[in-house]
Amino acid sequence: MAEAFIVEAVRTPVGRRGGGLAAAHPADLGAHVLTALMERSGVDPAAVDDVVFGCLDAVGPQAGDIARTSWLAAGLPEEVPGVTVDRQCGSSQQALHFAAQAVLSGTQDLVVAGGTQNMSMIPIAFASRQAAEPLGLTEGPFAGSEGWRARYGDRPVNQFHGAQSIADKWGISRQEMEEFALRSHRRALRAADEGRFDRETVPHGDVVADEGPRRDTSLEKMAALPPVMDGGSITAACSSQVSDGAAALLLAGERAVRDHGLTPRARVHHLSVRGEDPIRMLSAPIPATAHALKKTGMTLDAIDLVEINEAFAPVVLAWLRETGADPERVNVNGGAIALGHPLGATGARLMTTLLHELERTGGRFGLQTMCEGGGQANVTVIERL
Secondary structure, eight states, X not given: OOOEEEEEEEEOOOEETTSTTTTSOHHHHHHHHHHHHHHHHOOOGGGOOEXXXXXXXXXXXXXXXXXXXXXXXXXOOTTSOEEEEOBTBTHHHHHHXXXXXXXXXXXXXXXXXXXXXXXXXXXXXXXXHHHHHXXXXXXXXXXXXXXXXXXXXXXXXXXXXXXXHHHHHTTOOHHHHHHHHHHHHHHHHXXXXXXXXXXXXXXXXXXXXXXXXXXXXXXXXXXXXXXXXXXXXXXXXXXXXXXXXXXXXXXXXXXXXXXXXXXXXXXXXXEEEEEOOTTTOSOTXXXXXXXXXXXXXXXXXXXXXXXXXXXXXXXXXXXXXXXXXXXXGBSTTOOHHHHOXXXXXXXXXXXXXXXXXXXXXXXXXXXXXXXXXXXXXXXXXXXXX
């Protein structure tokens, strides 16, 4: 069978909302990691077959196929095309899937996957609000769809209701969520202090490290925050941070590895994506993980490290309960609660971190999954070489 290998992976530091990356054009953020990716890999950029990027809210500076724009903004060859993917928060994980599938099919040999997002510049869901208001619509892209209303009624569809419904369904207390959030910050700070992110991160101007982790946070400070919704338990403390950033990976087939003298760092072992309840929205990693394990014949005991996106604390806590995974193997360097969640880039950022941590610890298999709008979840399993 054909193989798809990860040859290189890089990311920017993740900038806090209004922070050091807030004024950076998202195409320039993408260009920054693409330049570093090509330099580190040593590959002739003209040999790249395609650039697949994730990005949400593709309006304004994020419109116009930002994968292509980022490549050109980096000064890279015009003959290399680009395409932009939107699978909501899983967009750049899906970009990796499309890139790997192209290589596995034998139709392409070298493909770049990644993502870019500037949420300081283009707030979350800005695209749907911008279009809905002139049309007199109120509730995002679903409003006005007779088919949607016939199937799901007028129940609210947003991430906060989804997160709260998970906390309620699995009986996850606010205290448990805040303890998880504090652990995320502490793990991220430990990783930064120990230099675990140094190899994977390409400083951008004055921003040399992730801006999100808070050294001064505490359970007492978290407990003082008001809930996002009346009567709820979800607060800003147990939610992912609005962020800016970009990440990119180079995938290669066996012929490209041979022809370009590359050294593969990991093999793509499994790719899948599943969906479930779009109203609860954020619990799809649970059935998606079960599906992936069944397809591969693996158990979680064989997985050395897991990266599951911390969109909200109950997403990960419910997944841990249902899968029985060892928390000490999950998000060992913190997650989006501490590090931030630049939507279209997070999937590639997670894989970049997962690859480097497998190499640091000597682990063999790593699994990545994340919740996505519409009640979906991608699962990627890689094997370190």
